[in-house]
Amino acid sequence: MSRIAKTKAASTTAIRAFVLAAGLVAATILAMPPVAYGASRIKDIADYEGVRDNLLVGYGLVVGLAGTGDDLTNAPFTKESLVAMLERLGVNIREQGGTIATVKPKNVAAVMVTATLPAFSRQGTRLDVSVAAMGDAKSLEGGTLLVTPLVGADGEIYAVAQGGLAGVGFTASGGGAGGGGTTSVRKGIPTTGKIANGAIIERELPFEMAHLESVKLSLRNPDFTTANRTAQAVNAFLGSTVARPTDPSTVQIVVPPDYRGNVVGLLTDIEQLKVEPDQVAxxxxxxxxxxxxxxxxxxxxxxxxxxxxxxxxxxxxxxxxxxSPFSTTGTTxxxxxxxxxxxxxxxxxxxxxxxxxxxxxxxxxxxxxxxxxxxxxxxxxxxxxxxxxxxxxxxx
Incomplete structure (x- = not known):
C-alpha cells in the first residue's frame, strides 16, 4: 500500500472515531433531563444524612470585669462556682466548720458558653464560642473567660473554651439637661460577647463515610415532585437506577461499583447536579x-x-x-x-x-x-x- 493510501485510511479511521465519540456525547446529553431556568444545585436544596452540626454548651466564669459583675448576694451560684474554682487551684477560703468566708468581688460573672461543632471536626482544631451572662452582671466588657468544658447532648466533653471576650456592647448614661432626667446610649448587648477561635476540640465524633454502601439525601423543603426529580437527575448522571425517593424528604442512593470506597467523590459529583424544586401554592x-x-x-x-x-x-x-388696636373694649x-x-x-x-x-x-x-x-x-x-x-x- 502506498504512503498516500495509508494516510487516507488513517484519516478515515480518525474521522469515524470522532463521529462515534460525538454521537455518544450527544446521546448522553439527550438522555439527561432538561435543566430548567430556575433550577438549583442539589447541594443547595438537600443535606446528606450523617453530615450535620452538633450543639455544645458549658457553664463558666468570666473575670476581670470593671465592677460590672454579678452581685454575689443575688447570684449565689456565682459565689459557689468561684469558691469551687479557687479550691481546685489550691486556694481555701473556707473558715473553720466549713463556712465560706465573706467574699464580695464585683468583677466576676457566671456565664453560659455555647458553640457549634461542625461535622468531621478533628481533634485540636478551634471553634468560635458565644458567651452570655446568667446573673445580674451589668456588662462583660473587658472580661476573660476561664477554662470551660463544653458538652454535647450526650453529656460528653467535646471541647474546652477560654479567652478574652470581644464584640461586647456598651451602655453610657448621664444626667439630662437641667437635671430633669437621665440620658443613656446603648450599642449592642453588653451582657453577651464572642471569642473567635476560643475553644479547642478535644473529642471527635466517630463517623466513617468512605465505606458506606448507600447514602441518603434529605430535602430541606420536603416535596414529592422535588424528591422524584432529584432521583431522576442522579440516575441520569450515573447511567443506572441507583437513586429512588423513599418519602417526600428522602432520596436513597446506592453507591455504584465505580464509587466504592470513594463516597466523597460520589457526593461531590452529585451535589453539582441541578434540579428545579417544585413549590406549593x-x-x-x-x-x-x-x-x-x-x-x-x-x-x-x-x-x-x-x-x-x-x-x-x-x-x-x-x-x-x-x-382692634387701641380699643378700650373687648378681650382676647x-x-x-x-x-x-x-x-x-x-x-x-x-x-x-x-x-x-x-x-x-x-x-x-x-x-x-x-x-x-x-x-x-x-x-x-x-x-x-x-x-x-x-x-x-x-x-x-
Missing part, C-alpha cells in the same frame, strides 16, 4: 408588619373584589380673636374652628378578577384599587373564605 402573611409573600403557583377563581370603609376625620383649628379670646370630613370610600372601585389569573395579574389588579398592604391581607383572607383562591394561607 402558598401565601404567607405577617400580620404584625403587613408583609405578604405569595408563590408563583397561586391561582384565583373568578371573583369580584371591592374594598372601602367609612372614614370620619375631625380637625380642630383654634383661632385667636383680638379686639380663643375661638374654636372645627372641620368635619366624611369619606365613604366612593373613590374605590369594584374589580372583577377572572378565573385562573397569575400572581402578576393578581397583584396588578389589587394595586389598581389603591389599597394598602394591610387591606390586601384582609382581601386575601376574604377571598380564601369564599373558596376562590387555590392556595394555602399561613398567618405568622
Amino acid at each position: 402558598k401565601i404567607v402573611i405577617d400580620d404584625a408588619t403587613g408583609t405578604i409573600v405569595m408563590g408563583e403557583n397561586v391561582r384565583i377563581s373568578t371573583v369580584a373584589v371591592a374594598q372601602g370603609q367609612l372614614t370620619v376625620r375631625i380637625t380642630e383649628t383654634p383661632q385667636v380673636s383680638q379686639p 379670646t380663643v375661638v374654636d374652628r372645627t372641620d368635619i370630613e366624611v369619606d365613604e370610600g366612593q373613590g374605590k372601585k369594584l374589580m372583577v378578577v377572572p378565573h385562573g389569573v397569575t400572581l402578576q395579574d393578581l397583584v396588578t389588579g389589587l394595586n389598581a384599587l389603591g389599597i394598602s398592604p394591610r387591606d390586601l391581607i384582609a382581601i386575601l383572607q376574604t377571598i380564601k373564605a369564599a373558596g376562590a383562591i387555590q392556595a394555602d394561607i399561613e398567618v405568622m
Whole structure:
C-alpha cells in the first residue's frame, strides 16, 4: 500500500472515531433531563444524612470585669462556682466548720458558653464560642473567660473554651439637661460577647463515610415532585437506577461499583447536579408588619373584589380673636374652628378578577384599587373564605 493510501485510511479511521465519540456525547446529553431556568444545585436544596452540626454548651466564669459583675448576694451560684474554682487551684477560703468566708468581688460573672461543632471536626482544631451572662452582671466588657468544658447532648466533653471576650456592647448614661432626667446610649448587648477561635476540640465524633454502601439525601423543603426529580437527575448522571425517593424528604442512593470506597467523590459529583424544586401554592402573611409573600403557583377563581370603609376625620383649628388696636373694649379670646370630613370610600372601585389569573395579574389588579398592604391581607383572607383562591394561607 502506498504512503498516500495509508494516510487516507488513517484519516478515515480518525474521522469515524470522532463521529462515534460525538454521537455518544450527544446521546448522553439527550438522555439527561432538561435543566430548567430556575433550577438549583442539589447541594443547595438537600443535606446528606450523617453530615450535620452538633450543639455544645458549658457553664463558666468570666473575670476581670470593671465592677460590672454579678452581685454575689443575688447570684449565689456565682459565689459557689468561684469558691469551687479557687479550691481546685489550691486556694481555701473556707473558715473553720466549713463556712465560706465573706467574699464580695464585683468583677466576676457566671456565664453560659455555647458553640457549634461542625461535622468531621478533628481533634485540636478551634471553634468560635458565644458567651452570655446568667446573673445580674451589668456588662462583660473587658472580661476573660476561664477554662470551660463544653458538652454535647450526650453529656460528653467535646471541647474546652477560654479567652478574652470581644464584640461586647456598651451602655453610657448621664444626667439630662437641667437635671430633669437621665440620658443613656446603648450599642449592642453588653451582657453577651464572642471569642473567635476560643475553644479547642478535644473529642471527635466517630463517623466513617468512605465505606458506606448507600447514602441518603434529605430535602430541606420536603416535596414529592422535588424528591422524584432529584432521583431522576442522579440516575441520569450515573447511567443506572441507583437513586429512588423513599418519602417526600428522602432520596436513597446506592453507591455504584465505580464509587466504592470513594463516597466523597460520589457526593461531590452529585451535589453539582441541578434540579428545579417544585413549590406549593402558598401565601404567607405577617400580620404584625403587613408583609405578604405569595408563590408563583397561586391561582384565583373568578371573583369580584371591592374594598372601602367609612372614614370620619375631625380637625380642630383654634383661632385667636383680638379686639382692634387701641380699643378700650373687648378681650382676647380663643375661638374654636372645627372641620368635619366624611369619606365613604366612593373613590374605590369594584374589580372583577377572572378565573385562573397569575400572581402578576393578581397583584396588578389589587394595586389598581389603591389599597394598602394591610387591606390586601384582609382581601386575601376574604377571598380564601369564599373558596376562590387555590392556595394555602399561613398567618405568622
